[in-house]
Amino acid sequence: MNRPSKQPICSAWLLIIMNLVFGTSLAQTITWSEHIAPILYDNCTQCHIDGGIAPFSLVGYDKAKNHANSIAAATQNRSMPPWPADPKYRRYAHERILSTEEIEQISQWANNNAPQGDISKAPADPKPTSGASLSQPTLSLKMPNYTVNTSSDEYRCFVLPSGFTADQYLTAIEVVPGNRKVVHHVLVFYDTSGIPAQKDQADPKPGYLSFGGTGSPTSQLIGVYVPGQEPYQFPDGLGAKLLKNGSIILQIHYPSYVQNEVDSTRVLLKTTTETLRNMIIAPAVNHAQSLQNGPLYIPADQTKTFVSKFSLNNTLTVFAVAPHMHLVGKSIKAFNVNGKDTIPIVNIPNWDFHWQRTYIMRQPLIFAKGSTIWGEGYYDNTAQNPNNPNSPPVAVSAGEGTKDEMMLVYFWVAGFVPGDEFKIVDFTPLKNISTTKIAKQHWIKIYPNPGRGNQLWLESQNPCIAYSVFDAAGKIVKSGVPLYDNQLSGTMIPTADIPAGYYQIMMQFADGQRQSQSWIKN
Numbered sequence: 001m002n003r004p005s006k007q008p009i010c011s012a013w014l015l016i017i018m019n020l021v022f023g024t025s026l027a028q029t030i031t032w033s034e035h036i037a038p039i040l041y042d043n044c045t046q047c048h049i050d051g052g053i054a055p056f057s058l059v060g061y062d063k064a065k066n067h068a069n070s071i072a073a074a075t076q077n078r079s080m081p082p083w084p085a086d087p088k089y090r091r092y093a094h095e096r097i098l099s100t101e102e103i104e105q106i107s108q109w110a111n112n113n114a115p116q117g118d119i120s121k122a123p124a125d126p127k128p129t130s131g132a133s134l135s136q137p138t139l140s141l142k143m144p145n146y147t148v149n150t151s152s153d154e155y156r157c158f159v160l161p162s163g164f165t166a167d168q169y170l171t172a173i174e175v176v177p178g179n180r181k182v183v184h185h186v187l188v189f190y191d192t193s194g195i196p197a198q199k200d201q202a203d204p205k206p207g208y209l210s211f212g213g214t215g216s217p218t219s220q221l222i223g224v225y226v227p228g229q230e231p232y233q234f235p236d237g238l239g240a241k242l243l244k245n246g247s248i249i250l251q252i253h254y255p256s257y258v259q260n261e262v263d264s265t266r267v268l269l270k271t272t273t274e275t276l277r278n279m280i281i282a283p284a285v286n287h288a289q290s291l292q293n294g295p296l297y298i299p300a301d302q303t304k305t306f307v308s309k310f311s312l313n314n315t316l317t318v319f320a321v322a323p324h325m326h327l328v329g330k331s332i333k334a335f336n337v338n339g340k341d342t343i344p345i346v347n348i349p350n351w352d353f354h355w356q357r358t359y360i361m362r363q364p365l366i367f368a369k370g371s372t373i374w375g376e377g378y379y380d381n382t383a384q385n386p387n388n389p390n391s392p393p394v395a396v397s398a399g400e401g402t403k404d405e406m407m408l409v410y411f412w413v414a415g416f417v418p419g420d421e422f423k424i425v426d427f428t429p430l431k432n433i434s435t436t437k438i439a440k441q442h443w444i445k446i447y448p449n450p451g452r453g454n455q456l457w458l459e460s461q462n463p464c465i466a467y468s469v470f471d472a473a474g475k476i477v478k479s480g481v482p483l484y485d486n487q488l489s490g491t492m493i494p495t496a497d498i499p500a501g502y503y504q505i506m507m508q509f510a511d512g513q514r515q516s517q518s519w520i521k522n
């Protein structure tokens with residue numbers, strides 16, 4: 001038998017061996033000027049700039065070199081740039097995430113003593129942005145000067161009457177921070193009740209302290225700002241209805257340890273009195289309305305998973321989402337289920353109250369009439385949760401305070417109109433993250449197997465929050481939330497209604513992972 005391929009295989013091996021022996025000397029040298037500066041200026045200097053919210057600047061070679069090792073570490077574990085959504089679950093418009101190659105380049109550069117390279121090839125240094133970018137706003141409102149002096153995170157609401165004498169449709173919104181060093185994030189609400197104004201009056205300083213929302217049940221979220229974010233433009237023909245005589249409430253997060261910094265943040269709105277298709281921003285995942293195993297109550301020293309379910313009476317177009325929990329919350333996820341099809345919406349595997357944001361779909365998602373929006377929130381009310389606001393832990397229930405909890409996912413949503421699926425927001429190619437590590441498999445045990453009785457018991461390393469039982473043909477015969485049996489202190493699936501046969505039990509865990517195992521019923 002002849003082997004024509006022998007020769008090429010040998011030379012390929014030779015190349016690999018040469019690469020192993022000579023290492024980077026054969027590879028291209030990664031320099032700040034050519035490779036690293038463009039990455040940092042695209043992904044970091046919105047915050048890491050003089051006068052920005054990050055604790056140090058990354059503008060210029062010297063600063064980057066000084067931080068080379070910590071930059072490599074923070075990018076490798078994906079803590080920087082902050083982007084809490086799991087990119088393996090869903091990708092969004094205008095993402096701020098690094099590709100596997102970019103992370104690898106930073107690491108090589110740092111390991112190689114952070115060379116500068118040919119400075120003439122470096123991009124121009126970014127300048128701090130100050131002004132607004134939305135042109136010709138209908139309304140520009142500025143909060144009064146507020147001097148921030150705080151040793152812990154401060155959440156303060158500022159009430160700005162809209163002056164609208166007629167109902168309007170909001171078509172674009174931009175938040176322009178007054179002091180970029182201290183404005184960590186802003187939630188923008190609209191309210192026609194008098195509650196925010198009353199709270200403002202009761203607080204001697206400008207605005208009033210309020211952690212979760214505005215403290216008014218009628219407040220409607222209309223925008224979310226994080227540093228570096230562009231104004232949000234509603235798609236053509238759509239707008240969010242704002243009733244006349246309402247107020248805009250800016251809830252600003254000022255980070256801990258700020259001294260004598262003055263802020264006066266502005267909000268710019270584009271509105272029209274013309275009637276548009278109404279886009280609503282509503283929490284379809286909502287602990288107050290759709291929990292299957294509520295109420296939202298987490299006893300001290302316990303972890304708990306809540307599942308919410310919301311069935312759709314109409315076909316909907318979803319443009320963006322924004323998850324919201326407080327400090328005991330650890331992970332949150334939402335997905336749409338239509339028969340056997342699941343549309344992933346958002347997954348935040350490591351919830352961090354400090355990095356809330358809106359995730360805008362690259363292309364709108366269409367949810368069919370009769371389908372279901374599922375939400376899953378996992379809470380850790382033990383002393384092991386470093387963000388637990390109580391030490392020792394105490395029972396936590398739903399509310400707006402720092403020590404209360406919430407489970408919300410806001411949806412920017414409108415009734416579906418054919419053509420919505422083509423309203424593409426972001427045409428840029430996706431960055432490659434393919435070789436990023438994937439979570440390990442969970443330890444699970446299901447018994448008895450083969451099964452006989454009326455229950456199938458589950459034991460798993462991570463709480464199983466939902467299951468589906470598929471038959472040999474791949475059809476779902478049963479699905480739901482596993483039941484907790486207090487007497488036997490175990491988690492189980494009732495199986496009396498399942499006929500004898502071969503099945504796959506698909507389990508969904510609190511951290512978002514799914515895993516399946518085969519099971520036989522005799």
Ligand code: HEC
Binds near residue numbers: 039040044070074080
């Ligand atoms: C949206 C704002 C923002 C962006 C974008 C951002 N950072 Fe940060 N960074 C911060 C803040 C704020 C801190 C301070 C710690 C904190 O609050 O988490 C920080 C801290 C750091 C630290 C200190 C160690 C750590 O992990 O906390 C490093 C290193 C760092 N950033 C590197 C980067 C790099 C590299 C990029 C871009 C690839 C980047 N950051 C993008 C805001 C940002």
